[in-house]
Amino acid sequence: xxxxxxxxxxxxxxxxxxxxxxxxxxxxxxxxxxxxxxxxxxxxxxxxxxxxxxxxxxxxxxxxxxxxxxxxxxxxxxxxxxxxxxxxxxxxxxxxxxxxxxxxxxxxxxxxxxxxxxxxxxxx
Amino acid sequence: xxxxxxxxxxxxxxxxxxxxxxxxxxxxxxxxxxxxxxxxxxxxxxxxxxxxxxxxxxxxxxxxxxxxxxxxxxxxxxxxxxxxxxxxxxxxxxxxxxxxxxxxxxxxxxxxxxxxxxxxxxxxxxxxxxxxxxxxxxxxxxxxxxxxxxxxxxxxxxxxxxxxxxxxxxxxxxxxxxxxxxxxxxxxxxxxxxxxxxxxxxxxxxxxxxxxxxxxxxxxxxxxxxxxxxxxxxxxxxxxxxxxxxxxxxxxxxxxxxxxxxxxxxxxxxxxxxxxxxxxxxxxxxxxxxxxxxxxxxxxxxxxxxxxxxxxxxxxxxxxxxxxxxxxxxxxxxxxxxxxxxxxxxxxxxxxxxxxxxxxxxxxxxxxxxxxxxxxxxxxxxxxxxxxxxxxxxxxxxxxxxxxxxxxxxxxxx
Numbered sequence: 001x002x003x004x005x006x007x008x009x010x011x012x013x014x015x016x017x018x019x020x021x022x023x024x025x026x027x028x029x030x031x032x033x034x035x036x037x038x039x040x041x042x043x044x045x046x047x048x049x050x051x052x053x054x055x056x057x058x059x060x061x062x063x064x065x066x067x068x069x070x071x072x073x074x075x076x077x078x079x080x081x082x083x084x085x086x087x088x089x090x091x092x093x094x095x096x097x098x099x100x101x102x103x104x105x106x107x108x109x110x111x112x113x114x115x116x117x118x119x120x121x122x123x124x
Numbered sequence: 125x126x127x128x129x130x131x132x133x134x135x136x137x138x139x140x141x142x143x144x145x146x147x148x149x150x151x152x153x154x155x156x157x158x159x160x161x162x163x164x165x166x167x168x169x170x171x172x173x174x175x176x177x178x179x180x181x182x183x184x185x186x187x188x189x190x191x192x193x194x195x196x197x198x199x200x201x202x203x204x205x206x207x208x209x210x211x212x213x214x215x216x217x218x219x220x221x222x223x224x225x226x227x228x229x230x231x232x233x234x235x236x237x238x239x240x241x242x243x244x245x246x247x248x249x250x251x252x253x254x255x256x257x258x259x260x261x262x263x264x265x266x267x268x269x270x271x272x273x274x275x276x277x278x279x280x281x282x283x284x285x286x287x288x289x290x291x292x293x294x295x296x297x298x299x300x301x302x303x304x305x306x307x308x309x310x311x312x313x314x315x316x317x318x319x320x321x322x323x324x325x326x327x328x329x330x331x332x333x334x335x336x337x338x339x340x341x342x343x344x345x346x347x348x349x350x351x352x353x354x355x356x357x358x359x360x361x362x363x364x365x366x367x368x369x370x371x372x373x374x375x376x377x378x379x380x381x382x383x384x385x386x387x388x389x390x391x392x393x394x395x396x397x398x399x400x401x402x403x404x405x406x407x408x409x410x411x412x413x414x415x416x417x418x419x420x421x422x423x424x425x426x427x428x429x430x431x432x433x434x435x436x437x438x439x440x441x442x443x444x445x446x447x448x449x450x451x452x453x454x455x456x457x458x459x460x461x462x463x464x465x466x467x468x469x470x471x472x473x474x475x476x477x478x479x480x481x482x483x484x485x486x487x488x489x490x491x492x493x494x495x496x497x498x499x500x501x502x503x504x505x506x507x508x509x510x511x512x513x514x515x516x517x518x519x520x521x522x523x524x525x526x527x528x529x530x531x532x533x534x535x536x537x538x
Contacts, residue, residue, distance in 0.1 A: 003484040007477075007535050038476055038492040039500065039507050062506045064476035065536075110476065 006107070007065065008099040014069035019076055024058045029124050033117035035109050040067045044075075044117045054078050054086070059117075064110050066098075071114035073097050083122040089115055126426040132516045134159035134418075145486030148521045148528075153298050153328060153465045153512030154490050155350045158415075162353055165414035169407045176403055178379065192406050195413035196396065202416035203345070203362060204336035211361040211399040212409065216327040217247040219346035219361035220292070223323050224251040226374040227344070227367070228290070231321075234260030236289040239282060239313075241266040241274055241304075242502060243297045246495040248325050252292060261289070268499065272300050272452035273461065279309060283316050291322045295329035299496045299510065300452035301435065301465035303329070310341035321367065327351055331514065332431045332464045334424040337362045349408065353514075354415035358408030368395055375401035419515075427515050431464060434513040434522065438466045441526050447471040447533060451508060465512035467494075470529070473536050475507035481535055482509075485528035 027045040034041040040063030047056030057075045061068055077097060078086050094111055095103060103111050132138050135157050140147045149157060169191065175184035177192045193207070200207040213219045232238065238252045242265045249263075256263045264282055267275045274293075282288065291313050296303050310322040323344035326335060331352040337345050344367070348359040363371065373380055373391055380401040382390040392398045419427060436459060442448045449469045453462040470478045479491035490510040493500045500508070511525055 003481055003531075003535065006480065012536065039497065040476075064474035064507075066476070068474075107476075107480070 005101055006103075010073070010097075010099045011065055011069040014072040014098075015065040018068060018072040020058045020072065021060065022058050023060060024056050027056065027058075029121045031117055031121040031124055033113060033120065035063070035067070035113050037109065038064070040064060040110065040113055042067070042071055042114055042117050044071075044114070044121050046118070046121050048083075052083060054081050057118075059114065061114075063113065066107055066110035067113045070094060070098055070111055071117075074114050074118060078118060086122045087119055089119070091115075126422065126430060128430070128516065128518055131422065132518075134161065135516050136160060136163075138516060142486040142488070143484050146524075148485075148487040148524045150511040150513065150517065150521065150525060151488045151490050152331070152351070152514040152517070153494075153510060155356065156331060156353050156514045157516065158353055158355065158411075159418055161418050162355065162411045162414045166355060166407045166411040169410045174407075177406055178397075188406055191410055192404065195406075195409040198413040198416050199360060199409070200362075202420060203330075203347070203360070204334075204338050204340075205345075205362045206338070206365070208395040209337070209362050209365060209368065210396075211363060212404055213346075213359045213361050214357055214405075215350075215359040216325055216346045216348045219344075219359055220247055220323065220325065221251050222361055222374050223292075223344050223346075224255045226371055227321065228255045229258065230372060232259045232261045232289055235287065236261045237282075237286040238263045239266065239279075239286075239288045239291045240264075241293050242268045243274070243300060243302065243496060243499045244292075244294055245298050245325065245327075246497065248292055248294060249498065264288075265498075266293075268300075268302075268502070270503075271455055271458065272302050273458065274302070274304055274309075276305070276309070280312065283313050288313060288317055288320050291320065292325070293322075294325040294327070295335075296326075296332065296463045297452075297496075298328045298465065299467055299494045299499055299508065301328075301462050301467070301512075302453055303461045303463045305461075307341060314341060328464055331427075333428040338364075343367045349412035349415060352415055353418055354412035355408045358405045358412055373398055373401065375399075377401040379403070422515060430515055431513060432460075434517055434519070435459075435462050435464065435466060437519055438511060438513075438522050438525070441522055442466065442468055445526060445529055447473075448529070451503070451505065465510050467508045467510040469505060469508055470532060473532055475509045477536070478509050478529070478532050481532045482525070482528045485524070485531055487525050487528045489525075 024045040027047050029046045032043040042061035044059045049055040059071050137157050173187045175188040177189045196207045200210045252263050266279045321343040324342045326347045330347045343364050345362040350356040451467050475491040
């Protein structure tokens with residue numbers, strides 16, 4: 001039951017076929033973030049247009065299905081968004097995006113890894 | 125005769141059901157479960173004997189003091205040491221830090237070498253990086269080989285060429301389960317460099333086989349109670365008498381003094397007192413002594429034998445799972461050196477996800493880098509799954525682990 005909730009089709013699909021994975025040739029910000037307790041790591045690349053909206057996004061990373069799928073889903077979701085909009089994204093937004101209803105305490109860091117990286121990147 | 129069914133009855137938590145499945149607890153390298161004998165000893169202490177030690181002129185104070193000393197004697201005897209050689213600490217990490225600060229700061233000098241290994245827990249790496257910064261000494265590492273063992277050739281070359289003052293090594297690797305030949309290494313080092321000292325991290329060894337500290341070539345031996353059926357929050361640093369006599373205390377305050385003036389103080393003559401600053405964890409010590417008694421009653425030779433059966437069985441069965449890549453010792457002629465834990469990678473599925481799915485089947489394992497990042501980096505493992513054993517584990521539980529791995533395949537079938 002918990003497993004079916006956690007490993008939703010969205011998670012498994014995004015993990016198997018991640019979007020925007022790679023390094024942008026032209027980017028404004030590059031930021032690496034790691035989850036020290038489990039070793040998951042991610043590096044994000046962002047490009048902004050003249051209105052400071054996200055015009056390009058990509059990421060590289062090694063980690064569990066939750067953290068990698070979230071990185072993929074988020075990379076689509078933040079396209080065209082402003083820095084303020086990205087900063088305001090919350091864990092509840094993430095849960096809605098990937099279809100998880102209740103994340104256990106031990107997996108919250110997995111869910112938050114990519115968001116933390118993108119949010120630090122827009123502030124960098 | 126060792127009877128695992130009988131042993132399991134002593135551990136109430138093993139009756140728990142997890143996600144409606146029987147608990148299969150294979151995370152003993154992180155912490156072991158506790159038998160009723162330990163739980164009751166702690167409870168009994170607080171219900172009937174609680175008072176501070178070495179202080180009140182009253183009956184309860186005497187009882188508590190007596191229990192404190194009896195427990196120290198039991199624990200020291202279990203490790204083949206004298207009670208005055210046992211310094212009470214919170215855990216193995218604190219024990220290692222105590223050596224770094226009290227012995228290390230006084231003896232380690234610029235241009236000397238602190239020798240450790242690539243397979244150490246972070247707790248046996250970081251304190252030495254810090255001591256090197258303070259002292260100007262260098263830290264060197266004995267490499268670990270693909271087969272899961274330390275390179276003795278490299279060790280010999282280093283002790284031949286370098287001015288090694290301290291060798292620190294785990295008795296059993298927490299990630300690989302490798303039982304390192306630390307007796308041999310310590311003897312060779314001391315033959316080459318008689319003034320060098322040896323500290324062994326025994327956290328993953330003490331639960332699995334007998335330690336005879338006074339007959340060992342080690343100067344320091346660090347252990348935690350909670351990995352050997354005892355409570356969390358108490359551990360021991362064993363120090364040989366000749367080293368202890370020249371060692372300055374590390375923590376200062378009440379209990380460890382002889383005379384205190386406003387501007388200075390002198391330390392207690394009694395070594396047990398000198399290294400026990402402040403109120404000790406008496407209940408923890410009582411519980412740890414109960415754990416030692418429990419293991420002694422089972423017999424450490426039986427504990428060791430059962431552990432070997434489990435490790436060999438796990439390696440055999442996991443090797444037959446196509447998606448599993450075992451790490452550490454698997455060669456049949458080296459299997460005797462594989463103790464307590466079996467770690468592996470699962471093809472194309474991250475260890476965290478494996479662990480989560482195993483949990484849904486009631487199987488508790490550790491996933492991640494197990495506080496051995498340099499070891500994982502060396503071999504390019506992002507994260508591993510570790511199954512680690514205790515006396516209450518069974519062959520049937522290893523079957524449950526293997527069966528639960530089937531579910532990983534089902535979930536990640538894409």
